[in-house]
Amino acid sequence: MxxxxxxxxxxxxxxxxxxxxxxxxxxxxxxxxxxxxxxxxxxxxxxxxxxxxxxxxxxxxxxxxxxxxxxxxxxxxxxxxAPARDPFALEKLPDRGRISVYxxxxxxxxxxxxxxxxxxxxxxxxxxxxxxxxxxxxxxxxxxxxxxxxxxxxxxxxxxxxxxxxxxxxxxxxxxSLELEPSTGGRDRCGSCSACQDICPTNAFPEPYRLDAKACISYLTIESRGPIPAQYRKAMGNHIYGCDDCLAVCPWNKFAQAAAANKAFLPRAELAAPALADLLAMDDAGFRQIFSGSPIKRSGRNRMVRNCLIAAGNSDDVSLVPSIITLLDDEDSAVRGSAIWALSQLDTARFDQEKQLRLSAEQDPDVIMEWQGTEASAPAAR
Known part of the structure; x- marks a missing residue:
């Protein structure tokens, strides 16, 4: 050069x-x-x-x-x-929503x-x-x-x-437009490690170096519209926006220094460990207030509440049932359908009562299928 x-x-x-x-x-x-x-x-x-x-x-x-x-x-x-806190810290706190580090x-x-x-x-x-x-x-x-x-x-x-x-x-x-001398390219150093493949909750990797986005929790919670496919709901756990599991388990992270020097990426207190109960109560204005300045704002309130309902269904927390029942009347069909599923996981008796009251009046075919429990089956996630 x-x-x-x-x-x-x-x-x-x-x-x-x-x-x-x-x-x-x-x-x-x-x-x-x-x-x-x-x-x-x-x-x-x-x-x-x-x-x-x-x-x-x-x-x-x-x-x-x-x-x-x-x-x-x-x-x-x-x-x-690079996070200063363990991305898996909330894994055993099912009443909290897990938001991707980024x-x-x-x-x-x-x-x-x-x-x-x-x-x-x-x-x-x-x-x-x-x-x-x-x-x-x-x-x-x-x-x-x-x-x-x-x-x-x-x-x-x-x-x-x-x-x-x-x-x-x-x-x-x-x-x-400037012609500069290229750097030496990177070299694959993954070797025989399969940690990122093994940890994926939804088996989203059909093979190493290949991702099936349709099965990835990040795609399901951020990009996908409509109902979360039934075969992935239990595997989602309390992930409500993205998933860091395959990233966080990478052995090369041990060399990364926490990015605390870049204050822009420090976690906001309300996003580091949000309570599902608070998020389920959000209306559109509340959503915009909580997620102002965050990339999450792009996904919209309905998608976030849908994700939180799946997490609620996985929480074993019956105190969330009243909030879930309120969302059975939500204007968004994906939210209503997810509320039905969450209720079925936490309180089967109340589910049966609400089904008797609401099924005959429901017009959306996807929501009707949720009440009937007839969503098409698919291979279960890990």
Whole structure:
């Protein structure tokens, strides 16, 4: 690499680290063909579920230069959100909802994008190039690009694993018209370890390095609309937004330092261990107030209450029954159906009483099936 480009790259990395990025690397703007094939195979297998946007711009996703022909290099950056607290701490507290570590603080889209823009602006001012920045909001394959840039490797759980930061990196990309020397790519270091596969509550990995999103608790609680499939409800436990199990169990996390220095990602008290009783009582205004500034706000009140009802059904906490009964009258059919299931798990006698009162008046076919207990069966989750 010529001295001027070497100096520019080192200065750029210094700037990025000053903006809070813990990992830095450069990938070529053309991904290996195998990446596109893996994406097509995954889409062809229907394992993306309702995430239709994965299909609609698959060509752009497979190659940075298809999305932006002027791209010559991709600067990949990682911001650590390694937790200071054990992500499994609430596993044995069924009256509390478990929210994924990444969603307990400020919305990472905003935090990372602002830092990316500051870094990109510096590059434009010092190199006179064109740039585009992306944080999980465009058809960009951040994880393969991060591996190509040497930030780590895609582990058997399909997320990026770093030798220094474990499975706890938010990724951002700067596409640039500047041709920079690529970093040495990452090397798979998972070896024979199968911890992330073994711990998955819903058997969402048909094989290592391949995720069936339709069975993943993160997909079910965040992306999926309508009723949670019956075969996954017990396995969800008290997960109400996302699931960190496969990430948290990764042995490489032992090298990650808690990201306490980045105050944006410190857990908010009301999101670190929320009581199901409080969340079940939320109306739309209450939801917006509680989750203001959080990525959870995007999912909406109905989806969150639906998830909390599944957790309530798994809680063995009969004190939640009055709140559940109130939600049998909710305007949202997925909420009503989930309330029916939760009630059936906690109080069968009251379930029978409410069924006699309500079934004949119900119009929604999915809710009727919940009352009748006739949802199509499927292989049970672990």
């Amino acid at each position: 010529p001295d001027d480009k070497l100096r520019l790259t080192k200065s750029l990395e210094k700037m990025a680290r000053e903006q809070g990025f813990a990992a830095f690397g450069i990938a070529p703007a053309a991904l290996a063909p195998v990446t596109a094939k893996r994406l097509q195979d995954w889409l062809a297998g229907g394992q993306h579920g309702d995430m239709i946007w994965m299909e609609s711009r698959a060509d752009e996703r497979a190659s940075p230069q298809t999305l932006w022909p002027e791209a010559r290099s991709v600067i990949m950056l990682g911001m650590s959100y 969603a307990q603080g400020k919305d990472y889209h905003d935090v990372v994008k602002k830092a990316l823009k500051r870094t990109a602006r510096w590059l434009v001012e010092n190199a006179g190039c064109q740039v585009k920045v992306f944080v999980d909001t465009a058809p960009v394959m951040e994880k393969p690009l991060a591996e190509a840039a040497g930030l780590g490797w895609q582990g058997k759980h399909t997320n990026l694993v770093s030798r220094d930061h474990g499975s706890w990196l938010f990724l951002g990309a700067i596409y640039t």
